[in-house]
Amino acid sequence: MSPAAPAPIPLFPPVEPAFYNRPTLDVAASLLGKLLIRAEPDDTCTAGIIQEVEAYIGQGDLGCHARAGRTARNDAMWGPPGRAYVYFTYGMHWMLNVVTEAEEMPAAVLLRAVLPLSGIERMRARCKHKPDRLLCDGPAKLCQAFAIDRSFNHSSLCDPASLLTIRPGCSIDRTRIQRTARIGLENVPEPWKSMPWRLYIPADGLLLEKTGK
DNA sequence: AGCACGATTAACT
DNA sequence: GTTAATCGTGCTC
Numbered sequence: 446m447s448p449a450a451p452a453p454i455p456l457f458p459p460v461e462p463a464f465y466n467r468p469t470l471d472v473a474a475s476l477l478g479k480l481l482i483r484a485e486p487d488d489t490c491t492a493g494i495i496q497e498v499e500a501y502i503g504q505g506d507l508g509c510h511a512r513a514g515r516t517a518r519n520d521a522m523w524g525p526p527g528r529a530y531v532y533f534t535y536g537m538h539w540m541l542n543v544v545t546e547a548e549e550m551p552a553a554v555l556l557r558a559v560l561p562l563s564g565i566e567r568m569r570a571r572c573k574h575k576p577d578r579l580l581c582d583g584p585a586k587l588c589q590a591f592a593i594d595r596s597f598n599h600s601s602l603c604d605p606a607s608l609l610t611i612r613p614g615c616s617i618d619r620t621r622i623q624r625t626a627r628i629g630l631e632n633v634p635e636p637w638k639s640m641p642w643r644l645y646i647p648a649d650g651l652l653l654e655k656t657g658k
Numbered sequence: 659a660g661c662a663c664g665a666t667t668a669a670c671t
Numbered sequence: 672g673t674t675a676a677t678c679g680t681g682c683t684c
Contacts, residue, residue: 499665508665518680535666536677542665555665585666629665 456482459603459610465526469545469552473500473644476543478617481559483591484608491567491591493559493581494614497645499627501542502552507637508630511551521599522551529609531588531598538585541593543602543611557584557628558645621646 460479465472476495483491501509501522510519510532521530522544530542530553542553559581561568568580568590581587588594593609602611624641631638 501665510665513681516681532665533679534664536664536679538664538666538677540665557665583666627665632663633665 456480457613458605459607459612460527462525462527462603465543465545465603466547467545469500469502469554470642470644472543472545473498473554473642474619474622476554476556476611477622477644477646478615480562480612480614481556481587481591482610482612483564483593484610485564485567489564489567491564492562493587493591494562495556495558495611496560497556497558497643499555499557499644500545500552500642501555502642504551506552506640508627508633508640509551509553515551519551522553523549524599527601527603529593529597529600529602531593531595533595535585539588539594540584541588541591541597555584556587557643558582559587561590617646623647 464475476498479495481493481495485491503509504511504514506512511522513519515523518532519530521528524544525548526544526546528544530544532540534540540555542555544553546552561577561580565577571592572580572586572590579586581590597609600609601607602609623645625643626639626641627643
């Protein structure tokens with residue numbers, strides 16, 4: 446008997462659209478610990494545990510792109526929950542958001558950091574050989590590591606056939622979730638600038654979770 | 659048609 | 672702590 450090839454790691458099905466059709470802050474908190482998974486052409490996957498997110502909530506949120514009304518750029522935010530809103534900024538960076546709440550309610554959660562879990566060699570190649578710890582610790586960096594660009598805008602994160610999905614990951618102790626003001630809203634007026642809508646698990650939180658400590 | 663700025667990052671002092 | 676890189680977007684003229 447020749448040794449069998451290692452069995453693929455079994456994956457839970459993607460999180461359902463109903464998960465995203467809830468208040469954006471609830472979705473943001475629930476996304477922490479989930480798995481971001483990108484299927485690759487060679488049948489492997491690039492994956493990481495969502496560690497840091499930000500909520501952007503409706504046209505009234507002056508830190509949210511939706512403040513400008515519905516445009517070609519932010520159109521995805523008005524669409525059905527559970528899809529990707531991917532946009533380009535600073536002349537060089539892509540950002541990945543998950544659309545939340547009911548259709549016609551423009552809101553989304555920005556994925557700001559994930560803990561690399563699988564496909565790390567590929568991430569290194571895509572990220573010019575940064576130290577592993579710095580591969581996915583920023584919203585633009587994780588898009589580079591996962592090769593996410595405009596082609597993913599409007600794509601479903603719930604369809605098992607999608608190249609990019611979000612699936613159940615590790616359970617998170619909600620008391621470990623930290624909240625601060627969102628990053629990079631320097632010119633946004635109060636109170637939106639200071640709304641504590643950035644949520645994250647401290648650097649050691651996920652490790653503690655994984656070791657059961 | 660032109661322009662100021664951006665949900666950032668890396669590389670500086 | 673500061674700043675350049677770099678260009679799509681939305682706003683003004």
